[in-house]
Amino acid sequence: MLRKIGFYCGIGFLTLFSIVPLLWALITVFKRNSDMYSVGTVPFFYNEPPTLEHVVFLFTESNFGLFLQNSAIVGIFVVLITMILSIPAAFSLARLTGSWGERSGMAIFLVYLIPPSLLFIPMYQIVVWLGIANTIWSLVIVLPTITVPFCTWLLLGFFRSVPRSLDEAAMLDGCGQFTTFYRVLLPQVWPGVGACAVFAFSLSLGNYIYAATFITRSAARTLSAGVPTELIRGDVFFWPELMAATLVVAIPLAIVYGLFFNYLVGGFKNAT
Known part of the structure; x- marks a missing residue:
């Protein structure tokens, strides 16, 4: 008791x-x-x-709406790039490279653990060389270096959970490798793809060091760097506006994470 x-x-x-x-x-x-x-x-x-004056101030007297738009654009492109690269990579490691490929999933995950504070200087040199500094496209190019390794590792666990007997049955029916992947395996891992998309989008929203380093123009900033820059002026903190900006982003993400929580946990379990 x-x-x-x-x-x-x-x-x-x-x-x-x-x-x-x-x-x-x-x-x-x-x-x-x-x-x-x-x-x-x-x-x-x-x-x-x-x-409601603080909410009105946030959307009318600050660039919060522009930050929200920039973050949405960056997040959508990061999710697309992440899915295009990580889904075939996870499938290849789980099905085409044998046991060696499955064991390499942890090595791929270790790339995700490298802190951005060690990488932002060489990344900035690459961004300048590409001529996309001070634009949102710098984040579109750089952020997948974080999301792709993690999502590949997570999706590897989902592909592992699909019985190989489904692959064999599809091939006995005359399906090739791509058709088996597209028609048999991919529908089985859609929940994992959704979970990875949510993770990639939320990471693009929350990344601060790259957003603050690569972009200095207020009109091109995203939420993570733009909100503290706009609503913290010297020693003056616009606390109600900061809290409103936090809730506008946090509540929808919390709801979506709640919907995909079981799939995320299942992916972690299978990947390890």
Whole structure:
């Protein structure tokens, strides 16, 4: 009985610990400045009527809408490039290269673990050489170097989970290697492809070091670098606007991650 009570208390504490920052951000978004900086009041309550002025300011008086547009463009292209490269790579390692290819999946994953702080200088030289510095296309070219290794490793686990008997049955029916991949294997791993797409898109949104290094023009910035630059001016922090920008991005991503959570866990399990 005590063990069960302790378990549920631990789960409750972790849930509260996880949700409090989100609730705090939601409360702060609709607080008036005079209420937020008032001393002696309870910060979790609205001591003055809520307001939408901070949300209006975010979309009308800042470049947040432009940052959102740039991030969406970068994210879509990064997802497309990642899927085009990682799906055939994972299929080849899982089916065409034998046991050696399957064992090399971990080596590919190690590339993902190299910190961007070690790579942004040589990456910047490549971006300058290509003539795409200070544009969103620099991120489109660079970010797949992070997403492709991870998604290849993750999709490798999904391809491993598909029985080889399906391949053999398709080939006995006259299918070639490509037809077997396209008509038999690919439909089986669509959940994994969706999970990888969500990961690649969210990583493109959250990457800061490349976005801050490669792009200095405000009109070309993405959310990760543009929001703190626009809404932190010296020692002045626009806290309600910062919280609103956080929620606009975090809530949809949290919902999508929740939908694909089981597939992500399944991919991790199969890949290891």
